[in-house]
Amino acid sequence: MTDSTEDKIKEAARKVFTQKGYAATRTRDIAQEAGINLALLNYYFRSKEKLFELVMKERIDELFGAVIPVLVNKNDNLSQKIEKITEIYFNLLSQNPDLPMFVLNEIKNKPDNSHISKYLKELFNRAELQEVLDSVPTQMQPFHFLVNFIGSIVFPFVARPILITSGRVSSEEYLEIIKQQKAIIPQLVQNLMNIKIEK
Amino acid sequence: MTDSTEDKIKEAARKVFTQKGYAATRTRDIAQEAGINLALLNYYFRSKEKLFELVMKERIDELFGAVIPVLVNKNDNLSQKIEKITEIYFNLLSQNPDLPMFVLNEIKNKPDNSHISKYLKELFNRAELQEVLDSVPTQMQPFHFLVNFIGSIVFPFVARPILITSGRVSSEEYLEIIKQQKAIIPQLVQNLMNIKIEK
């Protein structure tokens, strides 16, 4: 617990921004969460906006960067990669259920933030990604395949608030759904590769 | 174009709230969008919060209510219902791409708003829904099936901002993905029903 003040603020910002989103977050919330004087936030990070961009980059890294090592690894074949990515994502999202919604929503809200969009472009245009996508035996566009694969992982997490709030699913049942979803992903992906596209 | 003042405000609120979310929306934005004096917003709707709840209910209705008639219709069998629901959703979301993210996000942000949660509970606990779910021949929980079905429709829309901003997909290519996604939904759903669950 001997975090530097700077780290305490960044950590608090990460938590509050992710939970409430940029617009609903008050710099005072962050200061309180970090247990520091409000002025220190500006002393270390200049502005709410700057602090946000920092956090946002880190969260994007967390969400997308985690799979890069797997994609790059030449020892794994496609189905091994898919298995590992699934494993990584279910762990990551179980620990950070708000993460995907946060990133999706903030990118939607500020699509023209140059820092962030530049960062995203770099991540999504890496040669390694293209290489793996090219190796997918599918009739649909490889990127379309990716959307479905990732969607089947992410959507149950994004939909959690509505499932719980609707009262249709208890917290325990929700966990059961997540667990089962993880188990069936290999089948879902296999089925995806067998999808027939009519020309 | 002879909308009443009240309707003009509600329409503007619907637009701005959906686009920017509750927290980022300024009542002045709504007033300007509606072309009315700011005070009229409070005159007709008391507060930002009240106006928001009104809009939110309508949007929830739009997002979930549209499929009720299809579910209820006794003349259609399951695959016909799925086909019709797919059709309805792709049309709805093509016209309202921000709608699902808005609803998902705001419910996440205010899960304990009593009005809204009560409304959601009613929608999700209708007997008709249960009846249809019970008719799905699947090894997974019927509600889990629903999450995957709806996810394969909604996720491509939720992911749009990130796909476009990443530069990996042009607007035209995105439309192509959506179009193809719609076309393969019957296969996806069929595959879903064939998923094997190990006990």
Added chain:
DNA sequence: ATTATTTTTAATCATTTGATTAAAACATTT
């Protein structure tokens, strides 16, 4: 036409909010 009622406006209020400042407290160097 006059009065009453409803709708609209401009001005203003009280809070909230992001940010700054000047001084204090603390740490480091000489």
Added chain:
DNA sequence: AAATGTTTTAATCAAATGATTAAAAATAAT
């Protein structure tokens, strides 16, 4: 220990924001 540099605090600012008010304008009722 004195001087210098860094971090922290309390107080404050200016702008933004949701909301109200009192008067004006428009509409309806008598």
